[in-house]
Amino acid sequence: MRCLPLFCLLLAMPGANALVLLTEDYPPFNMLEDGRVSGISTQILREAVNRAGLSAQFDLLPWARSLALAASRSDTCVYSAVRSAKRESQFKWIGPLVDDKIALFALTGSAIRLDSVADAKQYKVGGYLADAYGDYVERQGVTLDRAPADRHNLPKLMSGRIDLWVAGVISGAYKANREGYQGEVRVVITMGNPGDTQMWLACNPGMSDALFQKLDNAVQSVLQDGTAAGFAARYR
Known part of the structure; x- marks a missing residue:
């Protein structure tokens, strides 16, 4: 049965007092598993x-869209977001949820060696839009x-269109294994x-203080009582 546009929109909206939590494909921290x-x-x-x-x-x-929506809609948050100086005033912050060291990956058979991040200037380095890890590398x-989107970077690395790929140490290796490239990439540096690598829940500044505090208290309890560590252990 077809519905009028406004009615369809109302059906698609979350209920009163419901949060909208947005993210990107950044495994093993956020991703789809069995359609969820x-x-x-x-x-x-x-x-x-x-x-x-x-x-x-x-x-x-897509990450840039998730960030933009969380910055513009009340009761909307985005994760797992680096708490950078550029983003600090745009959101209310809860966390940190997880930590993933920034890395440059190359093909396992590549002869590339780097003594510093600045040495990567001579190579073609792949990142993706609105990514704070990429911002960090550009500041160097x-x-x-x-x-x-980051999903384009592994195929580009494999085909030689880029020499190095900016990713998290944990996430980069997880993505490579998931996409069938196990053992084919390595961390160069x-x-x-x-502060550059911790990732948080970033909520719209218009979220009420009462709602924010309730969510913050609950997240801190999950982080502090060992439950979060148990979740992380499942993905090792």
Whole structure:
């Protein structure tokens, strides 16, 4: 049965007081498993939402769109987001949920060796739009070839269209294994301090203080009582 546009929109909207939690494909922290948004960060947040007695809609979108929607819509959050200086005032922050060291990956058979990130300037380095890890590498003076989404970078690395790929140490290796490239990529160099590599839940600044505090308290309880560590252990 067809419905009028406004009615369809109302049906698609979450219920009153429901949160919208947006993310990207960034395994093992956030990803689709059996058609459902899952991963370490997602499991932490699902548990926190339950403990807080809230309801939430989880959606996986391109990263730049997730960030933009969370910055513009109340009761909407985005994860797993690096808490960078550029983003600090755009959101209310909960976490950190997880940590993933920044790395440059090359093909296992590549002869590339780097003593510093700056040495990567001579190579073609792949990243993706709105990614804070890519922003960090660019601040070191390295020009990036930015793809619309990170899923494009592994095929580009395999085909030689890029020489190096910016990714998290954990996430990069997980993605390579998932996409059938187990043993075909290696970490050339790692970088970044905790503030550059920790990932958070970033909520719209218009979220009410009461709702934010309830969610924050629940997330902290999941992080502190060992539950989050148990989620992480499932993906090792």
